[in-house]
Amino acid sequence: MEGVSGYHKPSAGCENSSFSHSPKAMAPGNYRYPEVKTPLPRQVHAPSPVRRFGLSSCTRQIRRNRSPRPRQDSGNALGDFISRNHNSLKRDALDSPVCYRTDREVIDVDDELSDVELISDDTSTEADFVQNVDMDVGDEAEKENELSLEDDDLEYGSVMVHDESEAYSSLVLNRSRPVTDVSGFEAYRKALKSAETRTSKLKDRGFAGFLKERCLALLRSLRSLWLQDEELIEYVQREPFLPLSKEDEKAVKHAFSANNIQNILVTHENSNIDITGETLRCLKPGQWLNDEVINLYLVLLKEREAREPKKFLKCHFFNTFFFTKLVNSGTGYNYGAVRRWTSMKKLGYHLIDCDKIFIPIHMNIHWTLAVINIKDRKFQYLDSFKGREPRILDTLARYFVDEVRDKSEVEVDVSQWRQEFVQDLPEQRNGFDCGMFMLKYLDFYSRGLDLCFTQEQMPYFRVRTAKEILQLKAE
Template sequence: MGAVAINRKRSEESLNFNQQSTGTFRNSPYFQASKKRRFFFGMSEDSAKPASSSNPTISRISRYPDAKAPLRRQIHAPSRGILRYGSARSSVPKPNDYNGNDEIASGSFIARKYDDAKRTALNTLRFHTKDVEVVDLGDELDKEAVSEDSSVEEIEVVDCDEDEILVEENKIFQPSPSTCDVIKGNNLRVDDTSMMLDSLSIDRDVNDASSLEAYKKLLESAEKRNSKLEALGFEIVLNEKRLEQLRLSRPKPVEKRAEVPLEPFIPLTEDEEAEVYSAFSGRNRSKVLATHENSNIDITGKVLRCLTPSSWLNDEVINVYLELLKERETREPKKYLKCHFFSTFFYKKLVSESGYNYKAVRRWTLQKKLGYALIDCDMIFVPIHRGVHWTLAVINNKDSKFLYLDSLNGVDPMILNALAKYLGDEAKEKSGKNIDVSSWGMEFVEDLPQQQNGYDCGMFMLKYIDFFSRGLGLCFSQEHMPYFRLRTAKEILRLRAD
């Protein structure tokens, strides 16, 4: 009895469970009843039903008939058609293809599947606007869209047939002929990136990630090309600079130097050198070695010693030498320029501590005294003493300009301005002419021989005057100064400039 009770209880629980589970899942769209009908051989369906029995378990089982399949066995998911560009060749089943009272739940399931299939088909289409030309770039943009060695860009696209259609929800459009004209064969060829960007019409209403990615890749390809062009341009500039450097590095033809005249550099004879060294000796310090009568200047041994090496030149030696240069010009006027040589005291009188004073020097250039007008000279030389340094100012009437020469490359505009004012006053006072000196140039000569010590400035100034009066360029240097000292001493002792 215990075993029978246990089996009975277990049978009832299993029946209750089957009944509950069948009632629960019957209304589910995922429930499908058994598709096979039970067949009873040798008897009819009605006679197959078990007879009522006194056994309560058997009678209870007999009250539950076999479940019948409410639907025929069919595929409830829509078959995915072959979707190509601009077309949908598969037919999608619709919910109203199914009938039956128990088919309402299954209809909602099929409707969801239909919506999913339709959404998948629409997402498959890249562009679905009738008025926009569509190009599907596909997966070929994973490759290089632009060839590195060619300006022709190739992009793989899907063939377009005129009978293909675009499906957008429940609407059907025929593709525009311009779309098929753009796409020819399997390759789309354009001449440059700008035409490619123009050929791709992106619908702003459609946020398609693949189209944006394609556009970015096209921009990247254009940027790559721009970088290559920039690199080529840089190489061109670099090669041009290298070519210019090669041209500069080529040996230049040797320029023939101007022939140095012999007269300013005639070496002294042994007798002349002995005479000069004797004048420099100590026993002749107080002895008058030479007297210039026109200027009334006596040259003693002590005065002449300023021409020894490492000595500063004094006023007496400078003024006597300038008088000798004027006499040289008088002897041979055709050989030398017509010049006037002011003494070292002229500028001190013209520009004193009280300022510019023309009256102080007005009688220095009387025509009765000089025998010529100052404005008729080619050059006028004005020695300038600046404490411990000698410089030279030149009034160049021949070229209508004022020059300033400093062996230390100094500059002083005030000196030239004072001389410009003096020339105007002198021309008006002596010749009654008005000279517009405002149009004259003022030049601080830089390309000239420079002194390399602190005591040869006076000697450089004298040689500037000597070479200019000869009409020569300044073709000497610091190394010639010892020779020029001896030669100047010899010319002063003999009172004749060569």
């Protein structure tokens, strides 16, 4: 072939390199080897070792710890790069310890749910992981940036992502976490099967019977408490109507006899009130009540409250002379006339601390009752004939303001307090029981009870009031 013009024998060592002859130096019809062209950029997927309970030390950690190698100029740069990185990744990944996040609480689940996988298959997981290590070989500058990793991109030896929920759904593969995604049919079926198994186990252990017994025991205890409350309420409502013993009736009958008219039957030392046979006879049927009997009974009601403060409301009982003294027929309203009646030294408390204040009102031949109801913020007037006296309530409102200002040094605004003329009350059907109606209004209101008595019970109340006065104890 020596005679052929234009043919040059290649020199040794040039098999893998292109000719440098220019087209002008070559004879027509003879061609040189083609030049090596840069291949199109494409992504290379490196193998990804995946652990069941977490990732390995992760590709970024591997790349951070690997010392950079000098770049070699080679015609087969792509093949060298793939081979070098594949072997390095495989070796370092297999030798590195398993890393997984431990800053989450591990929740134990039933055995039935433990086999439910948090990933669909290895292929999808591997594909998700490979997306984090994609390299663009088309551009060497971008390739070097991909291989370099900042320290702040790592935390606890695992790959960090900006979205924490995304990290735990795709990267942190922890089988101990409960199943939260039941969108798939298989996961839903297993969760339903687990629920049915639990229900059957509870039935086998007699849980339904146990729960029923507990509920019945609770209902019995509540019923017993309810019955106790009912019995207590019934007793409290029945207490004002307790029947009198034969001894009590005999003692009252003896006190009403003519032989005791001039005799002093009882004396209340604290109030200095003496009750004679003639005074007590006002409690006989058809008689009008006098001041001595009414005032002594009011004192006994206050002593009853002191004996059992939790059973009765905190009240103050003015005597029958208070309102007459407060409203003098000659001078009109006069607070100074009754100012000393309610001193702390005398009473031991201020009127503003009471729930109710009772004021007997004597209208010539008729007894009524006025109430300063501090508890309900209203002024009440009770008349067994259902009469109305607005001036009495206006006077008591003025007195209460002056009393609180004088004793407690407090300004009370009673402009919003209601004036109530009680209509739903027992009515008097004769001309002599107004005093007994007034005493029973006091008695029931101080107990916190409704006025649940009638005219037919007045004879009983007369005998009972006489018995309580003789014993100097209101019940």
